[in-house]
Structures are given as structure tokens and as C-alpha cells.
Amino acid sequence: MGGKIITVGSTKGGVGKTTLALNIAIARAMAGRDVWLVDADRQATASTALAIRGEADRLPAIATAHYADGGQLRTQVLHQRNKFEDIVIDAGGRDSTALRAALVLSDLVVVPFQPRSIDVWAVADIAALIEEARAMRDGLQAYAVLNMADTAGTDNEDAAAAVADYPALQYLDTPIRRRKSIANAAGNGMSVLELTPRDDKAIAELNALLQSLF
Template sequence: MILTVGNTKGGVGKTTLAVNLAIERARAGRDVWLIDGDRQGTAETAISIRSEAGISPGIACSSFHDGPTLRAQVKLQGGKYDDIIIDAGGRDSTALRAALTLSDALIVPFAPRSYDVWALSDIAELVDEARSVRDGLSAYALLNLAEPKASSTDNSEAAAAVADFPQFEYLNTPLSRRKAFANAAGAGQSVMEIKPHDRKATAELQALISRLF
């Protein structure tokens, strides 16, 4: 499966999610290729930290910053992998557009903040455009950095706002704002690997993975 984690909005957790998903698919025994499509190179840095620390399994990771190269390389090498996870970078880029033409699924992380919800319209337009030239792109909106307090209405309000965008299916497996997510990705690990173990963060990621794969 080719899965892009993308949103034209920055700082919504794309890289954090892409790194966690790639590692967990590899730990499940899949041949995984993580593609960093962002010039910032954060996903690649996380995977370098992982390999320098000698953590197994290693993750195949490449950086392609322009759309034509990304597309050509996935066409050329993609067949060797079970799963390809693309971190497409935080703005409208040729890499993001190319990723959408290749992917089976797009996950759009967004935070429960008004600006993030409004910004869904930009990525929704790109989904429309990709679907106008090809069939078979599933697009999911995923609440990330969700408010961990059950009493908060921020999450449900943000989730409800997704209904305004028929392009997306809302994934009812949000990831909350938890230090473990930030710490794990920064150490090149998934939240299931990192110590101390965060039971709630692990359960959230597990629920998302079960829903997706």
C-alpha cells in the first residue's frame, strides 16, 4: 500500500505520524520504504538517529523533494516494498502532488484548532484535482494533537467540521497531544518502542493502524 501523510498546513504532525507508521509496519514484518518529500528532511533525520542507535528493524528511507523525481523513483523501486509511506511536507509542492497521483491513501492530520480546520479546504482541493485524473485515492482526515482531556469539546467540534469536506472520511481513531509521540519520533522510534512506555499513546496508535491496514 502506498500511503501519503500530507497536509498543506505545517506543524500538524505529518512527520511524527509517517515515522511511527513506517516503524510499526516494519515491526509487523513488512518491507517498508519511508520517503521524505520535505526539504526540511525531518523524517530522514529521525531515521538516521534510529540507525545510528542501532535500533532494529532498520527502515529504508529516501528523500525526494521534487515531484517528477519522487514519481519516477516510486515507479522504479516501489515494487520491491510491501508498504511505502510518504511524508509529503507542509505546503503545496510538486512532491505532494506527485505523491497524490501514486497513493492508495492520503491521511491528513489536523489539530483541533480553527486555523487547521479552515486549512483543510486547501488539501481538499488537491484531493479533488488528483481524483479528476485518477480513481482510487482514499482520503482520511485524522485528528492529531487532540486534547487528551475527555471533558474538552475541542475534539468533537473539530471532528464535526470535517463533515464540511466531503473529500475526506473522518478517522475516528484520533491521536492525542502526548509527550510520548514527540519524544519517540525525535528518537527515531515509534511510540510503541520508546521507554518509558505510554500505554494511552500506544493504544491510540494501535487503533489507527488496525483501522488503516
């Protein structure tokens, strides 16, 4: 049996999907797991971030590949899955063959969304795709995570209540708040866990999410 396949996916762009995928992949590698990050987004932002990481000789090194086509993604992941303990797929930004292929391959899907009404509508789209994937893939777990959440206000509670309308997704009450440290780390191909000076609040939020997922 191959490694666990985790897709961080959404049909909407700008929800912090790539940043979250990077943080999950690097955190798992820091925990001693052999990790492969598959960039299934046409923009290839995750691949770029990991290239920056590689140029800086930062450890642990993370293996990466870019497959924006669903057929190619499926073939390569099935071919390579026994070589890694965790495969993290960064997929979507829109409904694509790569996102659909990733969902069917996955053990776990993480759907980041922002506390804005337009984002909550996008949850309906991905929930429908998850239902389709479940028709072909038993045991697919899917979680909605509030990402780039506000540090104050009721948006978070409102968004959590809206996700309850979509039984395909389980809401995880482990929001990742909008913090400069997270964006700065990702821009350098790093997890917030590696950043100096430390942002203890951001680290605590990421660790709470990882504990819920794994």
C-alpha cells in the same frame, strides 16, 4: 503489483505529519512488512530521525530517501515500488509539486490536523488537492485524523464536525492525543510502540488508527 503507497500529507506545517508518518512506517515494519519511508518535505525531518535510528542500530531498520521535487519523487517511487510492501510518503507542510505527485501515486492519504480553527481551514486546501488527484487516480482513499489532539475539551468534536463539510475526506474517529512520549520517541527515530517506559494510552491510540487504516 507493487506495495501499498500511503501519503501522510497536509498543506499546513506543524500538524505532526512527520511524527505520524514515522509511527506508521515503523509500526508496519515491526509487523514484518518491508517498508520504505520517502521524505518529500524540504525540511527532511523524517530522514534525520531515521538517520538517528540507524546510528543507534535500532531494528527493524527502515529504508529511506529524500525527494522534495515532484518529478523526482514520481520517477523514483514508480521505479522502486515493486521492491517494498509499504511505501510511506511524508509530504507537504505546504502545497508543493512533491505533495501533488504523492497524492496521485497513493492508495491511501492520511491528513493529520489539529483541533484549531486555522487547521480546519487548511483541510479545505488539501481536500481540493485530493479531488484533483482523484481525477487522475481511481480508488484514492483519504482520511482526516485528529493529531496532537487535546486530552479534554470539545475541540475534538468541533473539528470532526468541521471535516464533515469536506466529502473528499473521511474522518477517522481515532484521535492521536498530544503526548510527550510520542514527541520523545520521534526525536530518537522511534515509534511510541518501541519506547520504554511504555505509554499504554499512546500505544492504544496508535494501534486504533493503524487498525482503521489497514
